[in-house]
Every structure is written in C-alpha cells, then in structure tokens.
Amino acid sequence: MTRLRRGALIGATLLSCLTLTLATANAAPPRWLKAFATFHDTNPSGGLGNACGYDDEGLNAIGTMQTAVSTQLFNSGYQCGSRFTVRCRSELVPQWCLPGSPEVTVTVTDFCPPNYDLRGDAGGWCNPPRKHFDLSRPAFEQIADPEAGIVPTMYARSEVNRNTPLRFKMGGLPLANDVLVDSNSASPTKSVSIKGTNTAWLNMTHAQGVHWEVLQLLQGQALSFKVTDASGHTVTANNVFPANWQFGQTATAPGF
Incomplete structure (x- = not known):
C-alpha cells in the first residue's frame, strides 16, 4: 500500500511538472x-x-x-x-x-x-x-x-514606466467630453472610466490615440478617473479636476 501511495505521489508530481512545462512552453511568444x-x-x-x-x-x-x-x-x-x-x-x-x-x-x-x-x-x-x-x-x-x-x-x-505623472486634459463639448489621457505606463492604455461628483463610474470610449470620450454632462462636478493598462494594472485618480474645471484645463495625478 505504501509503495502504491508513493508511486501515485511520484506520478502526480511528474504530471504536475509536465503540465507546468507545457504551460510555460505555450505561454507568451518570444520576447524579442x-x-x-x-x-x-x-x-x-x-x-x-x-x-x-x-x-x-x-x-x-x-x-x-x-x-x-x-x-x-x-x-x-x-x-x-x-x-x-x-x-x-x-x-x-x-x-x-x-x-x-x-x-x-x-x-x-x-x-x-x-x-x-x-x-x-x-x-x-x-x-x-x-x-x-x-x-x-x-x-x-x-x-x-x-x-x-x-x-x-x-x-x-519595455517594462519600465515613464518617469512622469498621469496627465489629463479636458476637451470637447459640454455633452461630448474628449479627454487626453497621457499615461506613464510602459503598456498601452486599455480602458478609462470617469466619475463626476453626481455620477457613477462611466466607461469612456476610445476616440483616437490617447483621446477618450464620454457623452455626459459633467460641468460643475469634480472629476475622478480610473485608468487600466494592457498589463491589467489600474490607477484610480480621485478628484483630479475640481468642480469649476474648464475645457482646455490640464491636471496630473500619481501614475503607474
């Protein structure tokens, strides 16, 4: 019985190692x-x-x-x-x-x-x-x-982030906000959410390049942002803009 248990343990260990090896082999493509x-x-x-x-x-x-x-x-x-x-x-x-x-x-x-x-x-x-x-x-x-x-x-x-803060620049129109989201992450931006004082978190739509937009009246509200990069890391920047923000205004927050 002991011999059978030992054999089962060895077999399970070998299977685990084989699974790990196959997972590693099928992981990401070559780095370069x-x-x-x-x-x-x-x-x-x-x-x-x-x-x-x-x-x-x-x-x-x-x-x-x-x-x-x-x-x-x-x-x-x-x-x-x-x-x-x-x-x-x-x-x-x-x-x-x-x-x-x-x-x-x-x-x-x-x-x-x-x-x-x-x-x-x-x-x-x-x-x-x-x-x-x-x-x-x-x-x-x-x-x-x-x-x-x-x-x-x-x-x-590259896995090295830029030594700069997260930067946001408000643009667009009262009901069509266009935000320049200048991320310092080494990975590209995957998603952006925005929250006004009187709103829930709103998913923004990728407009062009580093620009993201949302159709929502946000003037007169302090604005917060969630930025997620392609590596899955998220930075939440609360109250980046005060309630009296203006179009064309820029603000920064600690980055990735």
Whole structure:
C-alpha cells in the first residue's frame, strides 16, 4: 500500500511538472521580435504625435526618444504611449549597427502610414504586414549609423514606466467630453472610466490615440478617473479636476 501511495505521489508530481512545462512552453511568444527601423528629422514639438493626438506638453514630457510605427504595430491607435526597446541586428549589418548592439527605449507617438505605390522592400517600409519603427533621429543614432537609412532590428516591450505623472486634459463639448489621457505606463492604455461628483463610474470610449470620450454632462462636478493598462494594472485618480474645471484645463495625478 505504501509503495502504491508513493508511486501515485511520484506520478502526480511528474504530471504536475509536465503540465507546468507545457504551460510555460505555450505561454507568451518570444520576447524579442523582428522588425526594421528608419528615422525622421522632425522636431518632437513641431508636429509629431498627430495620429496619437499628443499635445506639445505631452511630447515634450516624453522627450526625443519617440517613434512612429507601422499599421501592424499601431493597432488603430491603441499602442499610443507604449514603450518598446529596439536594437540593431549587428549579426546582419555589422557595418551599420553601433558597436556592442546598444538598445534604445522609445515611446509610440505617431503612425507610419503605408505607401502602396512602393513595394514593402523598396520604400514602402510601413506597408502591412511589415513591423516597422520610424524612429526619431536621436533615437536611431543610439543604435545605428544614420547613413544606413534603414536597418533590421529586434524589438521587445519595455517594462519600465515613464518617469512622469498621469496627465489629463479636458476637451470637447459640454455633452461630448474628449479627454487626453497621457499615461506613464510602459503598456498601452486599455480602458478609462470617469466619475463626476453626481455620477457613477462611466466607461469612456476610445476616440483616437490617447483621446477618450464620454457623452455626459459633467460641468460643475469634480472629476475622478480610473485608468487600466494592457498589463491589467489600474490607477484610480480621485478628484483630479475640481468642480469649476474648464475645457482646455490640464491636471496630473500619481501614475503607474
């Protein structure tokens, strides 16, 4: 009987280990994925961020380590604010990658549109299904010689949050509130809820990039927010705006 129990215990342990191994093997895809990168010379405060809807204050807070991404990565604007770590593939183009294959972490602030007049491997760098980063020039210079023009890269999601607060900017109309939600999380924003002094929590609709909207009269009420990122973390920011807030007003709260 003891021998049978011992055998059953060993069998259960082996089955548990096998299940754990299979679960691990079927978990997330490889951390590093293949892509390509080019660069642009636009000043961050001079027009970047149009597709994501950042204002100059938001772009300046992010700094020069910004990127536009192709359709495959942009995900209809849900990736705005995401942080990625990118490195040049020195095993393929050692003449263009910087020595030691350094990495750069960038924030998604814009969309790199497709150019269907050109082939994906001949100028249509951002055509689907290509994964492409159009980095700011300062970011590109961290990993490769700009003379290369385009380099093969590997990228991974960064797990390091931006060292900035959560920032909210009220916009829109009295019955159609548009809120710029500038999250400091390394993961993109998944959902946003808003609460007025006299309302329950209201789910906001993703409008564009970092903008979220709700159809509700909220003037004259103090406003609170719940922001959840794609990693499942939620920050609740109570009474971010006082009851006398105005459209165009900005407020901050502790972030992720």
